[in-house]
Amino acid sequence: MRIANNIKAIEEELSRLAVKLIAVSKTKPQSDIMEAYHAGHRAFGENIVQELVGKHEALPKDIEWHLVGHLQSNKVKYIAPFIGLIHSVDSLKLLSEINKQAVKHARIIDCLLQIHIASEDTKFGLDHAELIELLRSEQIGELKNIRIRGLMGIATNTPSEKIVKEEFYELKSLFDGIKQSFFRDTPYFDTLSMGMSADYKIAIEQGSTMVRLGSTIFGER
Numbered sequence: 001m002r003i004a005n006n007i008k009a010i011e012e013e014l015s016r017l018a019v020k021l022i023a024v025s026k027t028k029p030q031s032d033i034m035e036a037y038h039a040g041h042r043a044f045g046e047n048i049v050q051e052l053v054g055k056h057e058a059l060p061k062d063i064e065w066h067l068v069g070h071l072q073s074n075k076v077k078y079i080a081p082f083i084g085l086i087h088s089v090d091s092l093k094l095l096s097e098i099n100k101q102a103v104k105h106a107r108i109i110d111c112l113l114q115i116h117i118a119s120e121d122t123k124f125g126l127d128h129a130e131l132i133e134l135l136r137s138e139q140i141g142e143l144k145n146i147r148i149r150g151l152m153g154i155a156t157n158t159p160s161e162k163i164v165k166e167e168f169y170e171l172k173s174l175f176d177g178i179k180q181s182f183f184r185d186t187p188y189f190d191t192l193s194m195g196m197s198a199d200y201k202i203a204i205e206q207g208s209t210m211v212r213l214g215s216t217i218f219g220e221r
């Protein structure tokens with residue numbers, strides 16, 4: 001009952017704030033996902049394509065699957081038939097491949113562009129200049145089977161609330177600016193995925209619309 005209780009408590013907290021919860025179930029067994037499912041939860045996130053595909057095949061088909069981890073172009077084909085939202089798009093090449101696979105399955109695939117906000121340089125994502133370049137490119141207008149729903153970012157893993165807050169503030173400002181300049185007439189550009197177990201409260205204060213929580217729900221990995 002622990003997972004069900006965690007889900008219910010967090011759902012209640014977030015629904016009041018109109019923030020969507022993605023339960024990040026990576027490394028956790030299918031039985032853990034089913035406990036959350038029976039508590040009424042449907043949106044789950046994974047970071048490895050192979051694990052995501054296996055869980056999708058085994059589990060109820062009304063689960064909405066999110067890919068939150070890095071995606072290689074050659075793996076897009078495995079998730080294209082069913083993926084709900086890809087949080088980690090960081091190049092035009094990847095976006096083109098997602099579009100190509102989406103066409104094959106006669107789908108529109110929702111994507112977020114991952115922005116590099118952390119001070120660690122090992123983290124994936126676009127910087128501001130790369131984001132602008134991508135959005136200004138001519139090819140992007142030709143990709144009719146993807147929808148850019150918003151941005152995603154991962155803050156620095158640090159006990160300093162000040163640093164985390166500044167990074168989320170920066171991402172929210174970028175989100176608002178991009179919306180104004182590139183997505184003014186696209187109401188579906190509405191998603192700002194920021195916040196994990198350690199920092200989701202700060203992320204919500206700074207304007208997150210979607211949090212990705214693993215250990216808070218399922219326990220330590």
Ligand SMILES: *Cc1c(COP(=O)(O)O)cnc(C)c1O
Nearest residue numbers: 024047068196197212213214215
């Ligand atoms: C693992 C992971 C999460 C969840 O992390 P927790 O700290 O367990 O909440 C969120 N986002 C991404 C991209 C992840 O890889």
